[in-house]
Amino acid sequence: MLVVSPGDEIYRGYCLEQVAAAYDVVLLTGTAVSWEKPYVIDHAVVDLTDPDATLAAGQALAARHPLSGIVTWDEWNLVPTARLAHVLGLPWPSEDVMNNCRNKATARGLFAHHRVPSAAAMRARTLLEAGMAAMTLGYPVVIKPAAFAGSIGVRRVDRPEDLPDAVEFAAAGAARSREDTSMLVEEYLDGPEVSVECVTHHGHTTAVAITRKHLGPAPYFEEVGHTVDAADPLLDQVAPVAAAAVRALGITDGIQHVEMRMVNGTPRLIEVNGRIGGDMIGHLVRLATGIDLPRAAADIACGSTPDLTQTRHEAAGIRMLHPDTSGTVTARHITQPFAAHTPWLRQIEWLCEIGDPLRLPPEGDLYTARAGFYIVTGRTTAEVTEHLDLVADEITLVTTEDC
DSSP states (O other): OEEEEEOOHHHHHHHHHHHHHTTTOOEEEEOOOOOOGGOOSSSEETTTTOHHHHHHHHHHHHSSSSSOOOOOGGGHHHHHHHHHHOOOOOOOOOOOHHHHHHOOHHHHHHHTTTTBOOOOOOEEESSHHHHHHHHHHHHSSSESSOOOOOOTTTTTEEEEGGGHHHHHHHHHHHOOOOOOOOEEEEEOOOOOOEEEEEEEETTTTEEEEEEEEEESSSSOOOEEEEEEETTTTTHHHHHHHHHHHHHHTTOOOOEEEEEEEEETTTTEEEEEHHHOOOOTTHHHHHHHHHHOHHHHHHHHHHHOOOOOOOOOOEEEEEEEEEHHHHHHHEEEEEOHHHHHHHHHHEEEOOOHHHOOOEEEEOOHHHHHOOOEEEEEEEHHHHHHHHHHHHHHHHHHEEEEOOO
C-alpha cells in the first residue's frame, strides 16, 4: 500500500497505524520520517508541491515494491494522489473527480445540476464582484476561498459595511491555495452543522456515522468540537442526501466526509471532502461504532470489500482547547489525579508549550488558535457532553495578551 502524505502524528497517526496493521506500507512524504518508522517498510521524501518530483518518487517506490493500492487522507494531496495513481495504474478517483471535491465553486454547480439541496453561490475575485453577488443572494452571506479547507478564510457577513473586511479575510486564505485563488459568495445556511462519514464502494455509498459539529463564535466558522453517536437518529435522514452529493461529484470509490447544515430540519449541502474527516473524526467513529475508516479506505484502494460491521454502540466526542484571547501561553495543565483515574478520558493532547503564541481569528486560524484537544467516550451523546464539560473544569489554560 502506497500512502501519500501521512500527516502529523497527533491528528493522523491513528490512520497510518490502522492501515499498517493490515498492509505493508510504503510512504511518500514531504518531511523526514520519524514517528512513521514502525509502520512503514520503505519511504521517499519529496517536495509534494512539485508534481514532477512527486511522480518520479512514486514511480521509484513502485519499481521497488509491487503496489496493490494508493491512499491519502491529506486534503492538499487529493489531486496529486489522483495524478500519481493514474500514472501507476492504481485504482483511485480521477483527477477531475478530486478537483470536483477540492473546488467549492465546481461542486456547487454539480450539486445544482443534479438537484442536490445546497446553498446558492457565486464566484468572485474582487470586492466589487463580491458585493454584486451578496446583493443578488441577499444578506447574510458567507465569503470563503473557493479551494481551501479547515474553515480558513471563511466568514459570515450580515451587512454591506462588513463586506470589505470579509473579502480581505477570504482573499488571504484563497491566496494560500495551490489550485484556485478565487472566492465564493454563498447563501448563509442557518442551522446546526453536521458531517456524514461515508464509505463508497463500486458506486454504492454507505453512511456509517454522523458527526455533530460545534462551532466557535460568529462570524467565523472555527470548529471547536465534534460528537459521534452510534445511535444518532439523524443518520437515516441525512444519508440519502450525502449519497446524492457523492454521486453528483462522480465519486465511485473511497471515503467521504460530507458536510451539511440542517435548515428548518432539512439537510443542505456545504461540501464533500474526498477523504477521512480531520480533527480525529475517524477515530471518534471507531470509538463509537467500531468501524475502521482508514482500514476501509485501504481495502477499497486494493480492490477489496470493506468491513462496515458496527461492533460498538457508544458515543465519543472531542473538544478543542482555545484561549479566551490571543496572546502568549503562560500556563497549561490538567489536574493529574483526575486524568489518571478517569477511564472515559481517552486522550488529551497539548499542541503548545509555555511561551508559545496563540492567535484567534481573524488574526489566526486553526493552526495558530488551538492549544490542544481532548477526547472522551460515553454511552450516549448526552453523557459525552457531560464528560466533556467535566474535563473542561479540570483544565487550566492561561494566555497573557501581548503588549
